[in-house]
Amino acid sequence: MIPPMQDELTAAIATDLGIASLPIEEQQTLIMQFGEVALKAATLSVVEKLSEEKRSEFAKLSESGDVLAIKTFLDREIPDHENIVKAAVAEEIKRFKEFQAK
């Protein structure tokens, strides 16, 4: 049985994506796929705001996996990075929904 909290989180994301009518397993599969797409789109949107020099620095930080350093770096270099990410993710959701509506 899926723990209630996770079930609800999954349901909330599925609603965002417009796939709530699908069986839970399929919802999860799509959410997982969408997560990768969203993460790449979000990261790309942030990276595009950086100069080439800073991109290299960001790349090193990312590969090190030091989340605190990544956050500190982004807070400093792109103070608005959270809104940028939000917009990128929202754009991917919109694309996905438009595709479904076809």
Next chain:
Amino acid sequence: MEQPPKKDIKAEEILINEPDEEVVNLEIPINEPEVPITTDNEGTPKEWREKLRGLVDKFTSVVEGGKEKVNTVFEKSKEYLTERRKELDEKIIESNGSKTEGIFRFIGENYNKLSTREKIGVGIALGLGAGGLATASVPAAFVFFGGIATQRVFGLASSFLKYEKSMQDGKWKKEKAMGKAVVYSAGMTLGMMALVEGVKEGTEWLSHHWPSNSADVVHAPAVSSVAPHENIVPPASHSIEPPPIMAEAEAGKGYEFMVKRLWEQLHDPANHFKLPANADPNSDIAKLFKADADSIDGVVHNIARDTQHGFFNADGTSVQIDTTDHLSFGTDGQIHLAGEASHSGFSVHAPENSPVTSTPHPEAPSAPVEKEPVAHVEKPAIPIKEPLPAPLVEKPIIPEEIPVSLPPEAPIPQTVESPQPSVEPPAPFVEPQAPPEITSNAEPFIPADELPAQSVEPAPSSVETYDAPSEHLSEQQVAQEIPKIEEPSAAPEIITNKFGLEIPKNVPHIYADEGAKHLFVYGGSPTERANMILKYLTDNPDKVVYGADANGENRIPWHLVEGKAVPEAPAQTRGFFGWIGSIFSGNSFIEAPKPDEFQKLIK
């Protein structure tokens, strides 16, 4: 008599063979039946079976068609996302080249290694599932790629560990804990928060771990900037990032056992924990850091009995600890009890007959109860059991029938008059219906519980007056009391509250609420109240007095620390309903004490 041979009847024959005419004549609305249903009874069983099979096949085809449609949506969506991922990969290479190749390789490689739940967690960290209102953060999503237990960002490490240990569902243990940690750290909205468990913790984290999320931050209101006394310390911010340790409940073990386990972890050299610089020196974590092997038992004992933790109830019962519960530190440095059973903030009172720790109640005086002299009061018939509820172990209350008088030539009181020839044992915390009068111009009223315990000696119940030995109340003690009463800040404006207690607005007093669970200061100016608090806490160092903040809006707890009255952060609403209420009221702090809460005058 010979029985007829048994006929081997099949179930379908029971249903179909020889149909009852009344039944088959019922009009069953079936849309466009493939095989017309006749109402005659000429059909053979075989014909009926074929007809029904036809209907079933039709129904199945409709269902299968729906399933096929769903599958199509799924397959198409899946295909779309695969294509979209490829597009992004190409775009990444085109626009960034080798400079950022490592980033996306890192994402791709690590994302595939995540579990289903962690991948869902990535989505949440990116703001999915909260209507686009939650914080969306790439670093938060990257948390899943690193060694989570070593990451301190967003307070996730401690949150994660706390939840991971509290989850009991095995398979999803890690993921569920991670999901919660991310949800709260990402600053979820009300709607989302209401969906998940652990609201209490979530609120706490929103308040303390996510200061940049202004929408969700609850700012501490200003506390009086007036420092009426050098021993009254202005409030300071003591929000800390607690160490990610916890003590799990064990069968047959109590709070003290668990608190001691926390102490052990704090002092474990392998953990390299240090007391946060801004930690409240009066906080549990500070006390545990300070404690050594010799003092820890006493420190643990004092923490466990502190009513602020809610381990003990005023009625003498203790809160039951479930085996899924655990203790950990909150951002205020205080020990908190949490777990599956207490996630919603509800405390479970232990059944009456369940064992309780034989800890004296925190409200109990330090001197043994039996040594408290009770003037001409018979010993209660009901034995007092430990832990003693506050009302039973407070300093003895001289009943209203015994007005306390001071002679004109203060400072030494001479008599305690009792108009009643016989005095019954006082009910716990029964407030006199009317305050005793001061019997001369210079005779201040000293409430009964303010008199030092030794000043009241047992007296024969048959006498009306009691001559207190003069040495039982020193001149200095009385002199300390007189000024504050002789010089009120203004002519008293009296409020009579719902308990019938007369409360002067302009004169500070200490009051107790119903059941004497809390103490309050009320009346007078902030300076007068602060001085009153200091005076009271000096005499009762283990107590906590709640007062109003500078704006008179929120409730501030005051403690005595090293001889100084120290205010703490405003008291916050507790539990699920408290939190929900705070959402609607826009304020998570408890309101300043109000006269209708006071049942008893203490000082």
